[in-house]
């Protein structure tokens with residue numbers, strides 16, 4: 001029997017194998033393990049590819065978030081607004097800098113943070129907003145920017161799922177004071193281990209980030225501030241440079257698959273995520289909303305089709321956040337029992353896409 005995974009990293013590796021192995025071999029022969037030319041090359045290429053001005057690589061997407069918050073001066077006593085419909089790391093990072101996360105609801109049309117709820121939750125203590133481009137769908141950046149300007153708030157865009165998604169034809173991650181990225185292996189641009197990135201708007205913030213990432217220094221022993229070791233690993237940077245050359249072609253394949261899914265599911269009355277013409281999703285996750293999720297999951301599993309749930313428990317209901325006042329987030333809580341993620345990855349062929357849509361069509365009929 002055919003088996004269709006949610007994502008197939010081995011298939012992608014086999015296409016790039018020789019180039020990757022040769023590059024790692026050279027890196028080892030040069031002993032360029034920490035900082036050095038491979039890191040510099042990827043940093044420059046990623047900043048340029050996003051049409052950004054400043055940025056720096058780091059250890060992972062979670063450190064990228066907390067480093068961005070710290071570099072922008074967010075800390076103890078500050079409130080940070082963010083969606084609860086996200087991966088745990090977004091909220092964790094707020095705790096890491098000693099600030100308090102305040103959870104906002106999402107819009108039922110595309111699951112991105114609801115600007116109307118952001119406005120309701122702004123207090124005198126609010127210092128920043130973290131819009132998350134969840135599943136690769138851009139947030140309503142016009143409205144988020146307007147609110148941030150009106151209330152003097154920083155914006156840190158969580159782009160861990162949104163590499164090269166566009167809003168009004170501009171790449172996400174370049175709207176806010178900072179845009180943070182994860183290159184976790186399964187992300188649209190994935191390393192072969194942990195890695196992350198922070199894009200930013202100002203050279204001063206870039207310098208502070210560089211210092212925080214490497215023990216407070218830029219040169220060997222100029223430790224001006226207390227920092228961390230959150231450097232981007234050179235082997236990961238070398239792999240990412242190779243993969244970066246393919247990201248637009250991979251994104252187009254994801255978008256083509258999503259288009260087939262969208263068309264099929266709309267026709268049979270299954271709710272899909274809306275995509276207005278000024279937003280171009282990169283479909284890190286392809287998600288449908290269904291009433292009988294367990295049955296559909298079971299059926300697809302029987303046919304060898306892997307599914308996922310992103311995420312089964314909204315972050316504000318996690319035991320780890322019991323210490324916070326209980327918020328009620330209607331849309332977030334409502335969809336968490338209905339969302340279902342289907343296989344989507346650039347190497348997925350059209351026969352496989354059709355195999356998935358046919359199973360669901362037959363079920364609904």
Ligand SMILES: *Cc1c(COP(=O)(O)O)cnc(C)c1O
Pocket residue numbers: 060061062063086087089090132158160161181182183184194195196
């Ligand atoms: C993956 C992810 C992160 C964390 O990235 P890591 O590299 O795993 O630390 C943060 N936010 C979101 C939305 C993510 O999907």
